[in-house]
Amino acid sequence: MTQYQHIWKDGSPVQLGLGKIVCVGRNYAEHARELNNPIPDSPLLFIKPATSAVHMTRTIEVPRDRGAVHFETELAVLIGCPLTRASESDVQRAILGFGLALDLTLRDLQSDLKAKGQPWERAKGFDGACPLSPFVAADRCDVGGINFSLDINRQRQQTGDTNDMLNPMLPLIAHISHQFTLLPGDVVLTGTPAGVGPLQSGQRLSLELDDVLFVETTVA
Ligand code: ZN
Numbered sequence: 001m002t003q004y005q006h007i008w009k010d011g012s013p014v015q016l017g018l019g020k021i022v023c024v025g026r027n028y029a030e031h032a033r034e035l036n037n038p039i040p041d042s043p044l045l046f047i048k049p050a051t052s053a054v055h056m057t058r059t060i061e062v063p064r065d066r067g068a069v070h071f072e073t074e075l076a077v078l079i080g081c082p083l084t085r086a087s088e089s090d091v092q093r094a095i096l097g098f099g100l101a102l103d104l105t106l107r108d109l110q111s112d113l114k115a116k117g118q119p120w121e122r123a124k125g126f127d128g129a130c131p132l133s134p135f136v137a138a139d140r141c142d143v144g145g146i147n148f149s150l151d152i153n154r155q156r157q158q159t160g161d162t163n164d165m166l167n168p169m170l171p172l173i174a175h176i177s178h179q180f181t182l183l184p185g186d187v188v189l190t191g192t193p194a195g196v197g198p199l200q201s202g203q204r205l206s207l208e209l210d211d212v213l214f215v216e217t218t219v220a
Helices: 029-034 088-094 107-115 169-179
Strands: 020-025 044-049 053-055 069-071 073-079 095-102 130-132 147-152 155-161 187-189 204-209 213-218
Touching: 073 147, 073 155, 073 169, 088 095, 088 169, 095 187, 095 204, 095 213, 169 187
Parallel strands: 020 187, 053 130
Antiparallel strands: 020 044, 073 095, 073 187, 095 130, 147 155, 147 204, 204 213
16 A cells, blocks of 8 residues: 655645544444543544555545444644643644545444453554545634535535533643654644434535535445
8 A cells, every 4th residue: 555645735745644543432422422431521532644645636435344434534634743741832832734534444344342341443443444535724712613515416414513521632642642742744633513323335525624625435
């Protein structure tokens, strides 16, 4: 497989390699409810490997014979500076860009793993499990009120607003950096709002981030 490289909205490469994708589960109350999950008292973290990243604008390939593959539309934060035990203002200075991600999840397998008390990597870390959009530069200092959405075959499926995050972006990323170091090129996925569901072959996906980024793709 070809190696994934971050790109900017204009198609130019971001001069940083992807190390890891750190994700937070159940960061929107409505989504936790739709899957009958309790809301955790501290952020639920997991990591997708760099090998799960693919360009969202290419056709999305999903595993065929492993049960339902759910889409989760998430705001992706591109980290530009090392963060270790960072403060919120360190985090603010370190955010290089924003994009959109699909946190693809083998939902049947994940339910199985949850029931057994096992980690989720088998359900969330497979090759291609993290389609990433191009990034836009983070030139806004206010990280609240960022809106994003997913349409499938022109029907609105998910809408998110960063003001609805249970763990808001700056304290969330500061908290992550107290667990392990974030490096330039790492990406943080900030959780999915409600409306997740299975991908079907041939679906047309349209994703939008505020008025600044619009991405279209197709499920193989
Ligand atoms: Zn997710």
